[in-house]
Amino acid sequence: MQDPHKPDLDDSLNVTQSHERLLRDAAAVAREKRVNDGGREPVSNWIFVTGGVVAIAAGLALGQAGGLFDYDATVAPGYVRRSLDSGEDSGPPPVDALKAYMAKGEKIYSKCVGCHGPDGKGGGAYPSLAGSEWAMGPTERFSMVILNGLTGPTSTGKEFGVMPAQGVGMSPTDLAAVMTYVRNSFGNEKGEVVTQEMAAHAIEISEKRAQVGTPVNKGELDSDHLQDLEGAALDPTTKVDPVSLAPVEE
Amino acid sequence: MASLENDQDTILRSSIDRSLRHPVMFFFTSGAAWLAVAILLGIVSSAKVHSPDFLSHCPWLTYGRVFAAHESALVYGWGCQAAFGMIIWLMARLSRQACRNAGIILTAGHLWNLVISLGVIGILAGGGSGMPWMEMPTFTWFPMLLIYIAIVIGSMVQFKLRPSGHTYVSQWYLMAALIWFPWFFASSNLLVRGFDGSPLGATGVNAWFHSAMLLMLFAPVGIGMAYYLVPKVLGRPVYNYSLSLIGFWALAIIAPWAGLQKLAGVPVPNFLPYLGAFATILFAIPAAVAGINLLKTAVGDLDTVNKSPTLRFTVWGLVFLMVFAFASVMLNLPSVLKLTQFTISGYGYDVLGIYGFFSFIAFGAIYFIVPRVTRREWLSRRLITSHFFLSLYAVGGIAVITLFGGLMQGVGAENLTAAWEDAASRVQPYAVFTTVAWCFLLVSNLFFFLHLTLMWLRLGRRSSHPTLLTHEHATSPHGPEGDIDNAGPAVH
Numbered sequence: 055m056q057d058p059h060k061p062d063l064d065d066s067l068n069v070t071q072s073h074e075r076l077l078r079d080a081a082a083v084a085r086e087k088r089v090n091d092g093g094r095e096p097v098s099n100w101i102f103v104t105g106g107v108v109a110i111a112a113g114l115a116l117g118q119a120g121g122l123f124d125y126d127a128t129v130a131p132g133y134v135r136r137s138l139d140s141g142e143d144s145g146p147p148p149v150d151a152l153k154a155y156m157a158k159g160e161k162i163y164s165k166c167v168g169c170h171g172p173d174g175k176g177g178g179a180y181p182s183l184a185g186s187e188w189a190m191g192p193t194e195r196f197s198m199v200i201l202n203g204l205t206g207p208t209s210t211g212k213e214f215g216v217m218p219a220q221g222v223g224m225s226p227t228d229l230a231a232v233m234t235y236v237r238n239s240f241g242n243e244k245g246e247v248v249t250q251e252m253a254a255h256a257i258e259i260s261e262k263r264a265q266v267g268t269p270v271n272k273g274e275l276d277s278d279h280l281q282d283l284e285g286a287a288l289d290p291t292t293k294v295d296p297v298s299l300a301p302v303e304e
Numbered sequence: 305m306a307s308l309e310n311d312q313d314t315i316l317r318s319s320i321d322r323s324l325r326h327p328v329m330f331f332f333t334s335g336a337a338w339l340a341v342a343i344l345l346g347i348v349s350s351a352k353v354h355s356p357d358f359l360s361h362c363p364w365l366t367y368g369r370v371f372a373a374h375e376s377a378l379v380y381g382w383g384c385q386a387a388f389g390m391i392i393w394l395m396a397r398l399s400r401q402a403c404r405n406a407g408i409i410l411t412a413g414h415l416w417n418l419v420i421s422l423g424v425i426g427i428l429a430g431g432g433s434g435m436p437w438m439e440m441p442t443f444t445w446f447p448m449l450l451i452y453i454a455i456v457i458g459s460m461v462q463f464k465l466r467p468s469g470h471t472y473v474s475q476w477y478l479m480a481a482l483i484w485f486p487w488f489f490a491s492s493n494l495l496v497r498g499f500d501g502s503p504l505g506a507t508g509v510n511a512w513f514h515s516a517m518l519l520m521l522f523a524p525v526g527i528g529m530a531y532y533l534v535p536k537v538l539g540r541p542v543y544n545y546s547l548s549l550i551g552f553w554a555l556a557i558i559a560p561w562a563g564l565q566k567l568a569g570v571p572v573p574n575f576l577p578y579l580g581a582f583a584t585i586l587f588a589i590p591a592a593v594a595g596i597n598l599l600k601t602a603v604g605d606l607d608t609v610n611k612s613p614t615l616r617f618t619v620w621g622l623v624f625l626m627v628f629a630f631a632s633v634m635l636n637l638p639s640v641l642k643l644t645q646f647t648i649s650g651y652g653y654d655v656l657g658i659y660g661f662f663s664f665i666a667f668g669a670i671y672f673i674v675p676r677v678t679r680r681e682w683l684s685r686r687l688i689t690s691h692f693f694l695s696l697y698a699v700g701g702i703a704v705i706t707l708f709g710g711l712m713q714g715v716g717a718e719n720l721t722a723a724w725e726d727a728a729s730r731v732q733p734y735a736v737f738t739t740v741a742w743c744f745l746l747v748s749n750l751f752f753f754l755h756l757t758l759m760w761l762r763l764g765r766r767s768s769h770p771t772l773l774t775h776e777h778a779t780s781p782h783g784p785e786g787d788i789d790n791a792g793p794a795v796h
Contacts, residue, residue, distance in 0.1 A: 089539060
């Protein structure tokens with residue numbers, strides 16, 4: 055009976071020698087250590103304690119989750135600031151008045167872009183605001199045009215179509231911002247702020263006009279509105295809140 | 305008779321190694337080449353964080369593209385290929401089955417490299433998807449899935465045909481990774497690219513995918529490999545084998561839930577991000593169990609750990625695994641999550657996982673496997689120590705600096721009254737350090753790549769003595785002439 059473990063012998067082969075060579079050729083494999091058993095060393099209590107601490111930390115995170123599998127609650131607590139706290143963390147930082155009015159005015163001017171263009175130059179069927187005498191001149195006259203619209207000739211004497219009234223739903227803040235913006239953009243450099251107080255007066259005056267609801271014309275502007283709006287001037291470098299435009303005490 | 309059985313066992317194991325020589329060496333060397341590419345792209349993208357004008361004239365090298373290409377090359381070029389090499393070798397060894405489809409695996413490996421090359425070029429050309437770790441253009445994912453199946457199907461068959469009896473814990477980990485990867489890869493890509501769903505949903509799936517690559521592919525393969533290497537090289541049983549099984553099942557239960565913490569504060573159902581944070585924190589348990597179990601095994605014989613290139617890398621990979629576990633807890637606590645969500649700490653966490661933990665164990669595995677499949681010993685002790693120390697300090701530095709820098713950035717970003725720019729500029733010094741560290745990694749990887757290529761060309765030492773990291777030639781049991789070719793003529 056042949057031993058199945060023994061190699062098939064061949065006269066020309068020195069079995070022992072070639073076997074040794076084979077093992078030497080695979081020396082790295084031959085010297086490998088054999089480990090047939092898993093260890094059973096005692097597990098330190100510290101591992102369980104650490105696992106417990108990790109589990110508690112994980113539980114804290116899960117505690118924030120609210121109802122599990124609640125697909126309606128989509129706002130994580132602590133991620134939305136409902137109101138700005140007092141103290142250091144008191145909302146957006148104050149900025150210069152002129153800058154704040156301009157930023158707000160630029161947004162409101164988006165309603166005007168359709169006709170007067172992003173560069174304020176108008177063009178074609180629409181008059182230009184850049185360098186316009188009425189835009190740059192007395193503030194009451196300018197405010198009446200915005201609030202009520204305009205018919206007839208403009209400051210250059212040229213006639214365009216009728217400008218529709220923009221005053222509906224416009225707050226004093228909006229009016230002040232857009233006036234300040236126009237008077238300081240497109241090459242206009244008035245350097246002054248039309249304040250909320252002035253704009254509030256403009257809205258009052260507009261409501262007391264003889265023909266409320268009709269566009270103003272050159273005649274009415276020259277006779278009734280050729281003056282600056284009442285109200286204290288605001289230093290353009292005063293710090294104001296960028297949202298409410300109210301001056302901030304520092 | 306015992307000696308005869310022992311010899312036959314050696315012959316079986318060496319024949320398994322022989323059968324896998326070409327695919328394993330292909331995956332390791334092309335992976336190392338991709339690692340060099342990834343590091344180069346990493347240097348460029350990191351430099352752009354602190355010097356935005358660096359190479360900015362060329363649209364191919366803008367930050368968004370270079371960073372995405374860097375991550376894709378690192379994850380799919382190096383990480384996946386190192387994982388493939390480890391999986392096919394270890395599964396064959398533990399299942400005691402020689403590889404019967406080396407040609408298919410080798411072909412599939414070439415195709416994988418082709419697809420990744422096209423994908424990375426696609427990203428640089430502007431075709432990236434914009435989703436982290438799924439950046440490569442849409443045409444890549446389905447071929448990648450098919451190639452993956454071609455590579456690992458043999459390993460699954462080997463597991464099925466293994467001799468009955470004991471299944472070692474490494475096999476559990478490998479089988480889990482083998483099954484999990486196609487599951488999350490296919491489902492994520494289908495949900496994000498296949499179906500026309502909500503973009504918000506796609507963001508969530510992407511966050512889950514990103515986490516799954518780390519926790520459900522690289523973590524199990526790295527831990528599984530470490531469970532093989534540490535006891536094997538030391539010749540000591542695992543400290544507590546039952547603990548290793550607990551660690552495995554904990555990972556299997558926890559890991560699939562992680563990932564959505566990235567979406568905290570996003571208008572998705574509120575429980576999802578916190579469930580993700582919960583699972584990612586809990587991931588620390590299986591990670592620490594594996595780390596402690598193997599480090600406890602290793603501390604019994606620190607002398608061997610210090611001398612063996614394999615163990616030095618593997619044990620430090622396990623130390624990084626412990627740090628990774630700690631970072632998983634710290635970064636996902638609800639109070640910290642707020643701070644770190646949009647900062648460089650997420651990148652630090654990824655680097656820690658893929659380069660600190662996974663790659664170190666992969667390097668350890670490569671130093672173990674390559675001499676066996678090539679039947680040559682590593683050429684140079686100095687190349688190995690240079691690779692080790694440069695990698696250790698650079699990766700450790702990147703991890704610590706980005707995690708801490710991210711925290712600082714987050715504190716800055718939370719300050720409402722300060723400009724966003726202040727928060728961004730806080731990152732500057734950390735970004736400069738990261739660039740320098742990537743440069744060190746480039747040098748270290750060039751040493752490694754050179755060494756590995758020489759081994760691939762069968763230019764390694766023909767010797768029966770392993771290359772150990774020791775200066776004590778005189779006291780070596782092999783005598784002072786350890787480098788001499790004493791194996792005699794080859795027998796095939």
